[in-house]
Amino acid sequence: MALNQLLFNIDSYLGQDDFESLKFLCMDLIPFKKLEKMQSCLHLFDELQKSGDLSEDDYSILAELLYLIGQHSLLRMLKTNRNAVKETLREKKYVSMYRRMLFELSENTTKEDQNSITYLLNIPNKFKENKSFLEILFYLDKTGNISEDNVDILENVVGEVSQELLNKIKTYKKETATTTLELLENANLPVSDPPLSIQAVSSTDTEYNNIESLREHVEVIHEVPSETDVEAENYISPLSLHEESKSEVYPMNRKHRGYCVIINNSEFIRSNSRPGTEKDAEELDKVFTWLGFDVVVYNEQKAKQICNIMEDFQMKDHSDRDCFVCCILTHGQSKAIFGTDNEPVNIKSSIVSPFSPSKCKSLAGKPKLFFIQACQGKSEQGSHFIEEDAVVTTNTIPEEADVLIGMSTVDGYISYRHIENGTWYIQALCANLEKMVPKGEDILSILIKVNKEVSEKEHKKKGTILKQMPEPSYTLRMKVVFPIPTSDIVKGQ
Template identity: 70%
Template sequence: MDLNQLLYDIDNNLGQEDFESLKFLCMGLIPNKKLEKMRSSLDLFEELQKSGELSEDNMFILPELLYLIGQHNLLKKLNTNKSAMNEALIKEGYISMYRRMLFELSESITKEDLRSIIFLLDIPSKFKENKNFLDILCYLDKTEVISEDNLEVLEKVFRNVSQDLLRKINQYKESKEPLMPSAPTENTQLSEPQFSIQAVSSTDMEFHGDDLDSIREHIEEVQELPSGKDVETENDIAALSLQDRTESEVYPMNQKCRGYCVIINNSDFLKSDTRTGTEKDAEYLKRVFSWLGFEVVVYNEQKAQQIRDIMNSFQMKDHTERDCFVCCILTHGQSQAILGTDNEVVKINVIVSTFSPQNCKTLAGKPKLFFIQACQGKNIQGAHLIEEDAAVSTTKTIPNAADVLIGMSTVDGCFSYRHIEMGTWYIQALCSNLIKMVPKGEDILSILTKVNRDVSEKEYSKSGNLLKQMPQPAYTLRMKLVFPIPTSDFKEYF
């Protein structure tokens, strides 16, 4: 395949957001006036060819750009992968550390952060509507409000908005060294590192005062799973035992229908407070998993026995021509259990074991995902913008069956938050990152790591207490789970 054909194929796999990211990263390599006139990634690639940064003999900038914007699945077209590029860019690269640091900041900004940043910055009004953080960074960079050696404006803003983002700037200032462009002598073919998320141990968090307007969600503690070593070279692969996962070990996702996605959404309870805002979570989950190719079925206001009946009915279905199974439960809960609207309990391990290989043979060997946003529902104060769910102590437990992932909204004994208009922090972050990262070829554990990060950076202050949240995924997956890239944009589902 010649270079132009390769660039054409890559362009067909990039969206408008990817194109804007590429333009930002190439500021300094391509004059701003030329960047402003570009309408597609092909225009950008053509200019890089004209300037000599990209040629058949020197293609390093191409995988570098794809790596930085998160299009890791396209690296295979260039005979490399994420692991190889991560190692290569420690020593070489065309894009400066300054530009990479700014882009990383933009990738970490939440909508709430962006509103605060726009409010705090002295920028023209045209940048205060329908703008993203990359647009703002471009303006600040072009007007020389910020530069490689002058980041005071951003530092001042992030002191108020996000200490984590401020740390990224400080790390850049401490370690910045110019990256010299260099093309590798040969295409590196390394296997991508395996991903592992371990269950974290619980820690108690105490809050004082009776005026905490949030919902503290229930979570059961799970056993810690061993993490495998990273795969870094082809020689390493030969040395690994058969049980270690490699890049080629991915759950098959080739059926016409991805599978069933069951959503249990409980809002009104016999003895517990209403879970206001949960309808936002349910609608978001429905749209996202429909976009991913699932047959979504939503059940609202289900009693405990009705929940058991629903699980049993899907256990009896034939999943032969489906790739996996997803179950999302949005309700109140207590230790090791979720509640029906009648306040009767359903044990979480019973729900999960319903779909074990011996109980549901057509799902044997296929991934089964459970995302649980469960609350205690007792002694709750009046709900305002944010509510608090209560949880009690738990015992250690994890499903014995393989191919299971349980995503809980928080670690045991800690708080989880639900906005009465926007939905829960956890479900909103989960959906948002599925939309953003599935088209980039990321696996489910990488996506949940980003969910952990996004939720952990949120905070809510009430009555002098700083409230935080840390989600907890636990899994017995044997392979990587990568959802196929949808053929349509997510916006079509709105």
């Protein structure tokens, strides 16, 4: 593939936040005046080509930048992967430790911490209003308040706000000081007491960039490592690999986790109401907010309104988001759900299909999860004794890639809802997400547990024991593992 075509394809997956991150990381590589005038990632890539850092024969700098901003899924377009890039960075880095440290700070600073830090720094309002923390750091660096050999002001203020962020600065200072001493010793230069300022060694010096003892310490928080992380030493010529590693986990390291759309229908024109559904909506909102999603709840939606919601989210830019979740609580029939006007909405063509790669490019290659609480028919499932060697049939697989559809019941059957406590399925889903995500379990393992719990429940009707069997179907290519939330979920009273 021609370089320009490759860069164009990569640019199509990058959002504005990615562009700002790349500009910040390239501040030591591209003159500031040129960075200021840039309007897109393509302009930045073009400048890297002009400087000779990026060429048809060497994508190393691009791989490093994509790795640092957490766009690990795009590395496959360069015929490499995050483990290979991580290993390569032990020997050669384009981005200085200083720039990487500041970027890592920006990635791990909460909005509350940012407000406290900018207040203590006494930054003029015109330079901090509606600004990201990366822009605040950019301002401090540009005005000379901080520099590669002087982060004392930032260290003192951060120390008042967050021990975790302070540790990152201390680690940077320790490593740069160690590196300076090593360089001086290797060059047989006398070492002053106290040590010379680390400004004596530029991060752009060839000798500095090739120090093998430099420890890789910048790692994206919230990323769940794959089993191949510990096998990085087995890679040979990492950036020239044509065979990708068998990564088992979808990346969960972008700026935002993603949208979680909840459609909750209770009152219908020609059907019974659904008391208890508000409990399901409340639990879903709480759990997915805890998991880092931007939750949007829509109550009492007609069929056309449901389709419009899907189209609205199809048109959004999901470039900076890890995945998409949609939860629908309503009445239904085989392969369809109902709006409050009792009009059917086809699950595959109107709910799932709008988010296919061809229709929603910014979600291509990312997991799309649909949890649907609705009857899929009028039949009731009886109970049956099983023998130890009973065989479980496999689920059907939808055509779209990277999709999971969690149905509350198998096709043709009803599902059960308690008028006060909510539905069997959604309550089990929320409870097991809460219990198993902190243990690092993937979504399919969680749904298997949900299946087990729901299948063990019983509804007695005229002496007959009735059951419910949820049905997940999926075309996921990797495991969906949500990063462990940093705070405990708020329990209901």
